[in-house]
Amino acid sequence: MCGIVGFIGQEKASDVVIKGLERLEYRGYDSCGITFYNPNESKFVTNKTTGRVSKLLNENDYPDNNHLAIGHTRWATHGVANHSNTHPHYSMNDRFVIVHNGVIENHKELVFKYLPDYKFRSETDTEVIVNLIEKFSKELSVLEAIRKTISLLEGSYALLIIDTQDTDKLYAVKNKSPLLIGESDKGIILGSDVLAFVNYADNYYLLEDNSVITVEKINEKYNFEIFDTIGLKIEKPEKHPMDFVTDELDKAGFEHYMLKEISEQPAVVRKIMSEYMDGNDLKINYKVKSLFEGVNRVYILAAGTSYHAGLIGRVYFEEIAKIPTEVFIASEFAYNEPLIEPNSIFVLISQSGETADLRACLVNVREQGFKTLSITNVPTSTLAREADQTLNIYAGTEIAVASTKAYIGQIAVLAILSNCLSKQHSLDLVSEMSRAAVSMENIVDKRDYIEEVVQKTIKGDHCFYIGRGIDYFVSLEAALKLKEITYIHTDGLAAGELKHGPMALIEKDVPVIAIISQDHINNNTRSNLEEAKAREAKPLVISLDNTSKGNDEIVLMDVHRLLSPLVTIIPAQLIAYYKAIDLGVDIDKPRNLAKSATVE
Numbered sequence: 001m002c003g004i005v006g007f008i009g010q011e012k013a014s015d016v017v018i019k020g021l022e023r024l025e026y027r028g029y030d031s032c033g034i035t036f037y038n039p040n041e042s043k044f045v046t047n048k049t050t051g052r053v054s055k056l057l058n059e060n061d062y063p064d065n066n067h068l069a070i071g072h073t074r075w076a077t078h079g080v081a082n083h084s085n086t087h088p089h090y091s092m093n094d095r096f097v098i099v100h101n102g103v104i105e106n107h108k109e110l111v112f113k114y115l116p117d118y119k120f121r122s123e124t125d126t127e128v129i130v131n132l133i134e135k136f137s138k139e140l141s142v143l144e145a146i147r148k149t150i151s152l153l154e155g156s157y158a159l160l161i162i163d164t165q166d167t168d169k170l171y172a173v174k175n176k177s178p179l180l181i182g183e184s185d186k187g188i189i190l191g192s193d194v195l196a197f198v199n200y201a202d203n204y205y206l207l208e209d210n211s212v213i214t215v216e217k218i219n220e221k222y223n224f225e226i227f228d229t230i231g232l233k234i235e236k237p238e239k240h241p242m243d244f245v246t247d248e249l250d251k252a253g254f255e256h257y258m259l260k261e262i263s264e265q266p267a268v269v270r271k272i273m274s275e276y277m278d279g280n281d282l283k284i285n286y287k288v289k290s291l292f293e294g295v296n297r298v299y300i301l302a303a304g305t306s307y308h309a310g311l312i313g314r315v316y317f318e319e320i321a322k323i324p325t326e327v328f329i330a331s332e333f334a335y336n337e338p339l340i341e342p343n344s345i346f347v348l349i350s351q352s353g354e355t356a357d358l359r360a361c362l363v364n365v366r367e368q369g370f371k372t373l374s375i376t377n378v379p380t381s382t383l384a385r386e387a388d389q390t391l392n393i394y395a396g397t398e399i400a401v402a403s404t405k406a407y408i409g410q411i412a413v414l415a416i417l418s419n420c421l422s423k424q425h426s427l428d429l430v431s432e433m434s435r436a437a438v439s440m441e442n443i444v445d446k447r448d449y450i451e452e453v454v455q456k457t458i459k460g461d462h463c464f465y466i467g468r469g470i471d472y473f474v475s476l477e478a479a480l481k482l483k484e485i486t487y488i489h490t491d492g493l494a495a496g497e498l499k500h501g502p503m504a505l506i507e508k509d510v511p512v513i514a515i516i517s518q519d520h521i522n523n524n525t526r527s528n529l530e531e532a533k534a535r536e537a538k539p540l541v542i543s544l545d546n547t548s549k550g551n552d553e554i555v556l557m558d559v560h561r562l563l564s565p566l567v568t569i570i571p572a573q574l575i576a577y578y579k580a581i582d583l584g585v586d587i588d589k590p591r592n593l594a595k596s597a598t599v600e
């Protein structure tokens with residue numbers, strides 16, 4: 001995880017970098033730091049904080065004429081979140097400064113073999129890199145020293161490097177961790193995500209793995225060059241315009257991004273319909289469709305919320321498209337591969353398109369010759385670029401760490417794809433999805449009511465969501481939302497499993513929330529809820545009009561039973577949101593987490 005940003009040019013570099021880091025805080029926010037060149041005192045200055053990026057700006061002074069800076073926002077992997085572990089890191093003799101996103105797996109071996117006499121100031125793996133560069137630069141040019149260093153590294157790394165002896169140059173390296181270049185007339189910016197470039201770049205470039213970049217002034221203008229690991233110059237990649245909707249990056253009057261993004265969900269469904277449907281025709285690219293020709297089995301791989309969307313995708317592939325499907329957690333599949341049916345396709349689902357666990361799977365299954373399709377929210381992401389084909393979920397930038405609208409987008413796209421692959425087009429998607437969007441809107445509009453329900457029901461340190469079939473899969477996601485942003489221990493359970501163990505945890509007033517959207521298991525789930533009530537649990541039911549009974553607390557407008565996850569998850573998202581408000585925690589940036597998990 002972690003976010004890095006660097007700038008060299010004619011703007012106030014510290015402002016560009018700090019603004020960029022603020023936009024990248026979703027990648028980690030344990031601590032942050034910046035190094036910039038102060039031309040007035042002819043020296044490099046480093047500021048660090050274990051607080052948020054805004055502190056870097058508010059608690060320090062930056063001269064207007066600083067033109068070179070690198071910065072980092074950290075999700076701790078090696079060493080706790082303290083000042084010395086915070087990036088940027090200096091080499092032992094202070095010649096080089098570095099920021100790093102990624103993990104160096106062999107850092108201990110490298111210290112033992114190459115740096116036994118070096119003194120380290122942090123517990124990070126990063127310090128090894130900067131010290132190797134310093135050591136090798138004694139006999140090699142800086143570029144050669146960087147190349148020699150990376151030839152020894154095992155792991156993932158996006159690096160920005162300053163040589164303090166050359167204030168007009170910036171170096172960068174990309175391997176397995178994301179890094180992009182942005183350019184404008186005023187300078188060159190490098191960062192982990194194009195979001196960091198908003199307002200500072202006109203165009204951006206995506207980099208391939210094993211790229212080494214130099215940025216320097218040529219004819220009064222800063223320019224960049226890209227080399228491979230043996231030093232050969234590589235042609236610049238395709239230039240992309242920065243055609244961003246910057247409104248998306250603001251809260252639009254909402255108190256939190258999470259609530260804004262929950263509210264946007266009906267619009268996401270409508271946007272997806274407009275992108276993938278033309279009346280009753282489905283506009284899925286024929287190349288995507290043809291990937292499924294002759295396929296006997298679908299393997300869905302994903303993590304976290306995307307994995308929960310994948311579980312629903314399995315229902316769609318099997319019930320609608322009639323293709324047997326299995327779903328795996330990416331980090332499990334990566335190192336414990338099952339016996340794979342030969343005529344299979346791998347569908348990788350990821351909001352960010354950068355999750356390292358998934359990338360490892362993608363590389364692996366591609367090497368084995370399997371067909372791959374990614375479903376992501378970022379069409380320029382690594383998974384979108386490296387899979388055979390990709391489908392965009394059109395959810396718009398999702399900023400809150402807790403994923404909401406991306407989940408909805410993934411489910412909607414999976415429903416459309418499955419229907420497109422179905423011989424009978426068994427679902428009338430136009431009317432059913434439109435109806436789902438209206439039902440979603442209804443519950444978003446009645447969110448004050450959910451706030452009241454939360455006040456009455458969600459108390460204590462434990463909570464359970466239960467459901468059967470598709471409702472069970474939604475329960476998993478509902479539980480993840482609540483635990484992720486409130487820190488209340490919450491489990492999502494198959495309702496029938498309560499009595500097989502978890503019931504031992506039920507005591508007076510522990511909330512048990514049943515999701516009931518499927519007629520055929522309505523009574524079964526209700527019986528399981530009764531069993532919990534008999535142990536003094538606090539019950540709460542989320543149902544649809546046609547599955548509701550008596551005093552159900554949250555009853556949603558009916559939708560097609562297969563599309564119910566689009567609707568039943570929304571009260572659960574709102575329950576998590578309002579409980580987090582009640583507890584006064586940081587909703588958009590829950591502790592210990594980051595939005596993009598770019599380490600395995």
Ligand code: M6R
Nearest residue numbers: 304305306350351352355402403
């Ligand atoms: O970007 P991805 O969809 O690959 O991310 C996977 C998970 O890290 C992510 O869904 C995570 O579980 C969310 N923060 C949950 O809200």
